[in-house]
Amino acid sequence: MIGVLGPEGTFSEKAARRLSPGAEIRYFRDFEEVISAVEVGDADLGVVPLENSLEGSVGATLDSLLRHDVEIVGEINLRIRHCLLGRGGAEGVRVILSHPQALAQCRGYIKRRFPEAELRTTGSTSHAARLAQEFPEMAAIADAEAAGRYGLAVIERDVQDSDENVTRFAVVGRSAPAPTGRDKTSLALYLERTEPGALWEVLGEFATRGINLTKIESRPSRRALGDYYFFIDLEGHASDPQVKEALARIRERAAVTRVLGSYPRTD
C-alpha cells in the first residue's frame, strides 16, 4: 500500500501509479503525514514531491524527511501539465484554487488571463477540484484527470508557465534497496562550525574522490536565523568505497551527517 497526498487525483497519486500501477493507494492530508505513516508502518511506501524544475525544492518534504526515520528508496520524474478546471466557462471565474506549488507554476498564466481573480491555496490540486465542484465561481488548477473524477470541465489546458515543468518525487520506505551500480545518494548535513571554508572542506571530500554532486540546497535549521541544513545529492551508493570514505571524513567535521537514502538513478 502506497501513501500519497489526497484526495483522489493528485499528481502524487499519478507518480505512485507510474511506480506501481496496481498498488492500493491510501490518501493523507499532507506530505508529513505520508512520511510519518511510512515510518510507523501504516503505509509500505510513500510518494512525495521533492523538487520541481520551475520552483525548486519542496521545503515541507525535506523538513519531514529530516524529522522521521525513513529512507528514500527511489525517485520518479513526472512531467506536470496543469489545467484550469471549473463548472462553467472562463468568464465566471472569480477565485482560483490550488496547491501552492501549482499556483506558483502557473503564476504568469493567472496574472495574464485572470488579473482580477482571487487566489486561494488548498491542501492539494485535487482538493481544489473537489471545492470547485461545489462553488461555480471557483476554478481549480489541477490534472486533467481530476476533471472526470470531480465532474468538472477542462476550461484550459497546459496553463503551466513552461512546458519544461517536471516534478521529481521521492519514493519513501523503511528499508534500503540493494545497490544497482547506477545509484544516487541523498544526504542532509549540519555544520555547527562557521569558520571560513567549512562547507568547502566538506565538498572537497567529494571532489577529491571524483564523486559528482547533482544537487545542493540549504534549508533553515529552525534553530536560528541564518543557520542551515545542507541537502546534497550525489552520484553513487552510500556503500561504494569512495562514498563511504568521504562520508566517514565528513562525519568527523559535521555535527549531523544523515544519509536520507541510496536508490537507483532514473536519468
Ligand SMILES: O=C(O)C(=O)Cc1ccccc1
Ligand atoms: O497537489 C498535488 O497534486 C500534489 O501531488 C502536489 C503537487 C502539486 C503541484 C505539482 C506537483 C505536485
